[in-house]
Amino acid sequence: MTDREIDEIVAARAGVGVQRITQEDGPRIAAEGRRAVKRANPVFLVELKDDAVVETVDGTLNGEAGGFIAHDPISGHVWPVKRSYVEQHYDFKQPGDPPSTVTSDTARELYKDVNAIRRALKDIGRDLDQMRRDPMLRQATLFDQDVGANITIAFRDLESASMRLGKALQAIDGGVSVYDKETTVGA
Helix, strand or coil, X not given: CCHHHHHHHHXXXXXXXXXXXXXXXXXXXXXXXXXXXXXXXXXXXXXXXXCEEEXXXXXXXXXXXXXXXXXXXXXXXXXXXXXXXXXXXXXXXXXXXXXXXXXXXXXXXXXXHHHHHHHHHHHHHHHHHHHHCCHHHHCCCCCCHHHHHHHHHHHHHHHHHHHHHHHHHHHHCCCCCCCCCCCCCCC
């Protein structure tokens, strides 16, 4: 008698619907289940030169020299990660690099081009933001009030263009959201 058969007999006698799932159930789950893709959540990794004690939200953990400290910018959490896990599960990316899910050469080039335009918009947006906050501009006696209003509108339009380009990047990557503070105007 298998462990599963024993569990089913015990569950039936107890009137409880306990189910035992094993590795052999994988193909059945794949056939019956809904496909899901883990959301991409970029983290930042810093290599540990020495052993470290890391205060995490779950308590104190030890980080080993040669391993990494991970930081999730969304949750703010930090935690130690073993080098072997990082090598198996993470890809190091430069800002603007397409994610590994973008596989065709054409899509990768388009991703890089769109991201470069987004970065240029960010630079222009930074300059416009400084201009619209300039105290000289705020003095109505020196400038017509329309100047400040139009500079603010131009800044808002750049934010909108940056967001639209982010949506284009999202579409290239199969629907994965792209919020990159390095290339997003107003971030």
